[in-house]
Amino acid sequence: MIKKWLMLSFLLIYLTGCQPFIGGQSVIDWVDFIQWNDHNYTGVLNSELADASFIDKEIGEVRFKVADNVTNSSYQLKDGDAAFHEKGTKLYSIKGEDNIIAVKDKAAINGYRIYFAIDNSEYKWHFEDVSLDQVKKIEIYKSAPPTGNQQIATISDKAKMENLLEILSNSKDAPAFQPNTSAGDPISYQIILYTDEPTAYKYGVHYDGNTYFWHPSETAILSGDIQHFISEK
Structure with missing residues (x-):
């Protein structure tokens, strides 16, 4: 069960790079993403922010949560869209990282969940x-x-x-x-x-x-x- 879940998670991540919409017209299984500055940022499973001191500055906020609100599989993502984060969730840049952003997450080990630009960078956490x-x-x-x-x-x-x-x-x-x-x-x-x-x-x-x-x-x-x-x- 664990193996299947991990394989599915990685499959969803890499599918997002070429097809952000998964599922039918009425039910969409969204991968954890944030659309920002015309790039698709996907949650990184194999990483944590090393320390909160690496947070640089606030760069914006989520404008629209698509999960539970979008049922049209042809919906076009817009800057500020996020799969699961609520409207108003703050987005942060990370020092020394142009293709990674972060959001606060109480469940994350060091307090932030990180996202990388899947359409503009290589996955580097294997x-x-x-x-x-x-x-x-x-x-x-x-x-x-x-x-x-x-x-x-x-x-x-x-x-x-x-x-x-x-x-x-x-x-x-x-x-x-x-x-x-x-x-x-x-x-x-x-x-x-x-x-x-x-x-x-x-x-x-x-x-x-x-x-x-x-x-x-x-x-x-x-x-x-x-x-x-x-x-x-």
């Missing part, structure tokens, strides 16, 4: 895009709906960070793997990798009671040694 030798800090959160994310670890020791990054790098592709859900959904964690960039890298790791796995591209199995980093103290 694990293979991370300069591992530039990682300065790692945070680990346990996903705990509905209360939110619970931070369970902060790692800044170089040797420990290298060990964890090696575990992630050495995961084994297992596209046919199906998690054991007999006792319920797997436990989910978020691993946040911080460099000197304004945006951090975020990856989900899951545990079904027997196996740790994640989805850097294909589903992949992680060494059980990762439990030394994500076990709650």
Whole structure:
């Protein structure tokens, strides 16, 4: 179920670049987007704002929420349109990033949700895009709906960070793997990798009671040694 959800989410993101409208005349499944300055900004799943200090300035606000209000699949997006944000939601620029904007989001780990211009820039938050030798800090959160994310670890020791990054790098592709859900959904964690960039890298790791796995591209199995980093103290 988790794999299918992640694959669908990424599919929707990339479809948005060429066809912003999905679904029929009366029911539209909107991807999370903001239309601004003639560009389509899409919510980034694998990233968080590294720190609120990277927020530059307010650049505008949402003018129209299309979800629940637009049922015509031929609707033409206008600047200020957003899929799910309410009218009046403030938009912010990010220091050093021309193709990324942010909105305040209480559910986001560092208080802002980020969006990148899918029609004007490349997606740069795949694990293979991370300069591992530039990682300065790692945070680990346990996903705990509905209360939110619970931070369970902060790692800044170089040797420990290298060990964890090696575990992630050495995961084994297992596209046919199906998690054991007999006792319920797997436990989910978020691993946040911080460099000197304004945006951090975020990856989900899951545990079904027997196996740790994640989805850097294909589903992949992680060494059980990762439990030394994500076990709650």
